[in-house]
Amino acid sequence: MHKINIDGQTVEVEPHRQSSTEKTILEVAKSAGIYIPTLCYHPALEPYGACRLCLVEITKPEWKEWSKLVVSCAYHVENNLIVKTSSEKVIKARKFILELLLARVPESDVIQKLANQYGITKTRFSSSLNPEPPTLNCILCGLCVRVCDEIIGENAICFAYRGANREVMAPFNKPSEVCLTCGACAFVCPMGAIKIEDIVDIRKISISKTEASLVRCKNCGVTFTALPVSEKVKKKFQTLQELLELCQKCRRKKTIEKLSYGPMAIRNI
Amino acid sequence: MKDIFNKYEKKDENILGLLEDIQTEFNYLSEENIRKVAEAFGVPLSRIFGISTFYKSFSLTPKGKHIIWVCSGTACHVRGAPKISDRLTQLLGIEPGGTTPDNQFTLETVNCLGACALGPLVVIDGKYHGKMSVDKIEKLLQDYK
């Protein structure tokens, strides 16, 4: 067993064969009940290390007094690792990141709340350097881009340009041709910066500038998903066609109906 | 165009090379060509678009007939390159990165070209003009007008 020391607490971790599949500091901390703030991290996606908020201070016995800051979302634990999640160095770093973010997205209550937790109520940095925000409150954490790539598989949006001009957009900043309007991006966005609007029979997603028709439940008529999503899911789960044309509520009702016909009926669901 | 495409095996590591050849041939990357590349390599359009906007070699808008590079390497900088760049901005009415409305000139400040002994260096259409000065630049420009 690996023995990891986090904030004075010894945690035992099952070792993995390869160092690259070991648990990360963040995962181990979570299981030990220690909270580390994050913004660009999501358990379903590969660690990205961009926001830098989850920085922690690590050292090892052989390093003597020397220590360094690493992002806990991506650092794989090793035996005898010593981690400090709230040392002076760490707090200073977190405050710095939050102060920078506050300057970038001054109107965001998410950042304001986080900053307040660390005693920061205002920023010394100028907010006037921000380009006209195409997406208000975006901190370029990349979760939207990454979920559309790694989980949805459509790659409808991407990072464009670089440095201070970096932005998230669909190709050519035109309405995306492949966006399903599934809303996964809006779901993972920690800033609530992506808007999904359902207006009568149309769904609009701000970030990909895409519009799609909404699908109405065959049973009760309520709109419950967007057409591209429905088509993709139906294609993937051919045998569930009937259920997929119903809204979640009606689907549940139908499934229960079928189940009540006895064990044999389950096979035909 | 077909020749450029066929030159490369369709492995991801050739994406940049192909885009560079297209940029050199057409002076920019058109939306149509970016789409063609994505299709040819079987990768998402957004990936090629992201690449086209990330790397400085690529331009999504056509460049001018004459491309002026002012080397902004440290040695040239120390020898007065910014003044030359400013003068060109004055004379052409465009900022570095821009193209004149008549599409004649594109002005760019480029990273060190490694000819530091010739600094300050101005390159026009690939021709090197070393030991440039604010005084000499207007005359040089006339040769291309």
Added chain:
Amino acid sequence: MNNTKKLASISEFENLANRCISAKSKDIAVISVCCGTGCTASGALDVLARLREEIEKRKLDTTTDTLFTGCHGFCERGPLVVIRNLKGNKNIFYQQVKPEDVAEIISETVLTGKIIGRLLYIDPTTKNKIISEEELPFYKNQKRLLFGSNGKIDPTSIEYYIAIGGYSALGKVLTSMTPQRVIEEIKKSGLRGRGGAGFPTGRKWESCRKAVGDSPNSGTLHTTGYVICNADEGDPGAFMDRSLLEGNPHSVLEGMIIGAYTIGVKLGYIYVRNEYPLAVKHFSIALQQAREHGLLGENILGTDLSFDIKINRGAGAFVCGESSALRASIEGRVGEPSVKYIHATEKGLYNMPTVLNNVKTWASVPLIINNGADWFSSIGTEKSKGTMIFSLVGKINNTGLVEVPMGITLREMIYNIGGGIPGGKKFKAVQTGGPSGGCIPEKLLDLPVDYEALTQAGSMMGSGGMIVMDEDTCMVEVARYFLAFTQDESCGKCTPCREGTKHMLKILTNITKGKGREGDIELLEEIGNMVKDTALCALGNSAPNPALTTIKYFRDEYESHINQKKCPAKVCKSLIKYSVITDKCNGCHLCFVKCPEKAITGTAKKPHIIIREKCVKCGICFDVCKQDAIKIE
């Protein structure tokens, strides 16, 4: 020489080597013309063409030959022509040669042995004319182990490289050294990465070999890992990698083949900036010729070793010099560094064990194999072995590429080799390590040039750029310049680099515009130190260095800009004004004519006046005035 038969054994190679040596040691005079990018831009190719014409015209081809070579390093004095093996002279070094000089060179020097005085280099202190290359102070104090062959070989012809002993190190390795033995030798030599970080090369190779394991290197080209040459030399003012690739590509290639054998991989890449077309061209030719001779590809020299290399070009992103960004770029993606804490030697390119080394590091390998680790480690200091190539540029008399043993002092480099500051101006600082490095002031000029000393001073070795600055350089402006560079090149992924350097740049720009405020210096230091600690990659970690070192050593200049709104070096436009010194002005009207803003008034023969409101401080009047009558304050 036309030999396209693949060498199937070491002994066949040795036969070829002997043939090449005798072919290249014919007793004829050789006129080598430096055709590196710098000299070519000054007309070297015309000089070469004229020489060939003249030799043909006068039917001298049996006694005189020309040689197209890569960069000789003394760029300030180009175009360079060096005549060797002419009876009676060690060699003759002609500088600033023009095509019009060629006829005289042939008729006077080649035919009658007469030296043309005006083409010789004049020592600025002794005022003596110097005839041979070795006597030039510029070259005398160098130790040109890696670079010295540039002037003696045609980089587009493998026979020249073989004739000077090229590929004999590969032969030695393949016949008498196991991979383990090679690793021991490289470790013992003390070679450290020449790309910037200075990581011990032997240790890097050892970890990668361990990760690759002992899988046999069989004939097909599926690979167990990769070797990569980082030729994305992006530091402004650095061009040694380019010159080495242009002038002696095989030295790099040989190093990579030895590396592939040692580490046990079959595929390699070289990632070159696309702004280096000549380097790409010469390296391509080298690859092709090596393949034709069986020195690259399957079953190299008839052994089990199979290895080949692909050239990938960069596309204008400085950040792609960072190892994980470089790999992303090769893989056909945006050059964003990755956050992975796993070493590339374990999981690198395409998640396979990878060794990434700089051009100069690879070129050092054949030298070490041929001459031994002990020889290499006898050069340099305790922790920094061997030689290093620097590009000495900026406010320096002898601009060029300089190769010196580690441990030489900055003073020796700048004065003995560099020839000091032009115009009799006072030295102010030397910037080492490019945008990741720092500025070193006069009081530290006796610092030895080695990894540790430079790092301790707040700078770093980097890839070897050395930019000299004098009293007319504004250090605040220098900091602003470097930060503008890193800001422009930042990939934008992580918060501290993207946002932090943006704010630092804004503060610095304000200071240069006279809008600096009390507390700005402290704020810059705070942001700078935080960005250093929290950024994701080496670009961000080191971007604040120029600002931090200039604050450390030139704080008074910052204070002058902020408190007195004055730029001591008279550079920052918002803080200076141009005026005419009435007693010196003779009314020649030249400045009036040249002023692009019509900001000067005056009648002929009467002192002129500059109109403040119209003056844009372009400096033209100052440059053209023959009376020194323009004052900048």
